[in-house]
Amino acid sequence: MLTHIPASTVIETFGLTAVTYFPRTAGGHLHEPTARFLSCVGLPENSFYSPRLDLENQASPRLSNSPTLKAHFEADGAECPPEAEGWEVLGGFIYATVALDPRDGKIYAFPEGEEFYVPMHADVSSLVHSLLVLEQGKADYKNLPHDDEGAAGAEAAERMKQRITEVDPTPFASADSEWEKLFEEISFGMWG
Structure with a gap:
């Protein structure tokens, strides 16, 4: 179960322009509580974490349209672990790619240059x-x-x-x- 975090707390701490919201899409495959949290509370950006990996792309992020982790790895010429191929790229944390398992909402970190992953968070909250x-x-x-x-x-x-x-x-x-x-x-x- 996700922890309740008021959207106002995130905005007050990081500022409105540092919060990225992920619109919900019809027929989306994302874990329902995760989709709700990402669309209502969003993900903040600071000097340690950014949900925007491609700052050149001004389009609003959509997890269902974002590259899967497999596509992200292939773009870097690396091999993605088979069990993680359908996970979504959620952002970057210092020197790691952050990925979300859309089935259960769990978050994993892939350290830069590595093909292994480490559980990072139980959920987006x-x-x-x-x-x-x-x-x-x-x-x-x-x-x-x-x-x-x-x-x-x-x-x-x-x-x-x-x-x-x-x-x-x-x-x-x-x-x-x-x-x-x-x-x-x-x-x-x-x-x-």
């Missing part, structure tokens, strides 16, 4: 919740004292991780996850 926590944490981080050899940054990172895992433990379930890598950098003071 978890992704948005995590991005909200990250954005709010980034603002708080700027106000921390930075003269104690990174202890304040490490504590802030730990608080953010806790807030994220309260909703969904998936982002930190694997040492290979993109979230784990990002938070390692944050705890070492490489943020700010």
